[in-house]
Amino acid sequence: MRCPACDGQLGLPLLSSPDRLHGTPGTFSVACCMVCGLGVTLPIVRPDELAAFYPQTYGAYGLPTGALGLVSHAIRRLQERQALRTPPLALLTELPAARLLEIGCGRGDLGSWFVRRGWLVTGVEPSPEACAVARQRGVDARVGTLADVELEPESYDAVVFRQSLEHVTDPVADLRRVLGALRDGGVAIVSVPNFGCWQRRRFGGAWFHLDLPRHRLHFDADALRATLERGGFADAQTSTSSSTAGLPASIQYAIFGRACSRVALPCEPRSPPAPSPPRWHGSPTGSAVAETCFTRWRTSAGRDLR
Numbered sequence: 347m348r349c350p351a352c353d354g355q356l357g358l359p360l361l362s363s364p365d366r367l368h369g370t371p372g373t374f375s376v377a378c379c380m381v382c383g384l385g386v387t388l389p390i391v392r393p394d395e396l397a398a399f400y401p402q403t404y405g406a407y408g409l410p411t412g413a414l415g416l417v418s419h420a421i422r423r424l425q426e427r428q429a430l431r432t433p434p435l436a437l438l439t440e441l442p443a444a445r446l447l448e449i450g451c452g453r454g455d456l457g458s459w460f461v462r463r464g465w466l467v468t469g470v471e472p473s474p475e476a477c478a479v480a481r482q483r484g485v486d487a488r489v490g491t492l493a494d495v496e497l498e499p500e501s502y503d504a505v506v507f508r509q510s511l512e513h514v515t516d517p518v519a520d521l522r523r524v525l526g527a528l529r530d531g532g533v534a535i536v537s538v539p540n541f542g543c544w545q546r547r548r549f550g551g552a553w554f555h556l557d558l559p560r561h562r563l564h565f566d567a568d569a570l571r572a573t574l575e576r577g578g579f580a581d582a583q584t585s586t587s588s589s590t591a592g593l594p595a596s597i598q599y600a601i602f603g604r605a606c607s608r609v610a611l612p613c614e615p616r617s618p619p620a621p622s623p624p625r626w627h628g629s630p631t632g633s634a635v636a637e638t639c640f641t642r643w644r645t646s647a648g649r650d651l652r
């Protein structure tokens with residue numbers, strides 16, 4: 347079996363786990379590329395097989411109403427303020443309102459923040475239900491994936507993959523597609539779970555952010571940097587942060603083997619909470635790391651890859 351990022355040989359499976367969140371039948375494992383270090387979920391599946399891993403209960407796409415809606419709205423506003431004050435999203439707040447592309451926009455939680463700040467926001471999202479909610483919030487949400495959604499070339503000032511690149515089967519192709527949609531000088535922000543963090547090493551197959559079988563790829567800092575470079579994004583700036591959900595949810599998985607309460611697992615992959623204040627200059631393999639964020643300013647040289 348070959349690595350989907352660099353075509354290198356995959357090693358023996360490093361760990362395995364059932365679907366602890368949604369109970370997809372079977373057991374899944376992760377093998378790492380012996381060249382770039384990228385973790386790959388086995389068995390490898392085709393893109394048209396991915397939908398089977400996302401049941402109707404995946405993702406709370408509807409916006410709650412009534413008293414619950416008021417509480418939810420207040421929480422989202424707090425998350426908004428925290429996320430926009432901290433890297434990597436803080437980088438976007440330093441830019442004048444422009445055109446944003448979000449890959450895996452869900453119900454538009456992030457996109458609507460920027461809509462209210464005057465940005466024109468386009469989202470790509472496979473779920474029609476999520477797109478319908480996102481459109482109500484001002485996001486130009488387009489149903490599909492990067493393989494089939496049409497994007498205006500060289501038109502976007504920024505693109506965000508927020509906990510979405512780990513869900514795809516061909517990351518290099520997807521990165522090249524967004525590279526073609528970015529204008530010269532545009533910025534790309536990619537946030538993924540950090541496969542190199544201590545929680546993954548400690549909890550193994552019970553690590554909450556492993557999320558098998560939906561996470562098809564597993565990046566540590568080096569693997570993500572290598573994948574970005576193959577996609578045309580060189581000179582990545584990197585940082586790490588800790589998710590508030592990761593540790594308690596991993597402990598729950600380690601004790602009970604599965605998710606006992608969705609309430610205790612607030613980190614839905616497509617509408618994640620804002621990260622706790624990250625250690626922007628911290629090591630990607632530091633002691634409290636659960637996520638890794640990468641940013642990079644595009645250069646026109648990247649056009650040669652399209």
Ligand SMILES: [Zn+2]
Binds near residue numbers: 349350351352380
């Ligand atoms: Zn590789």
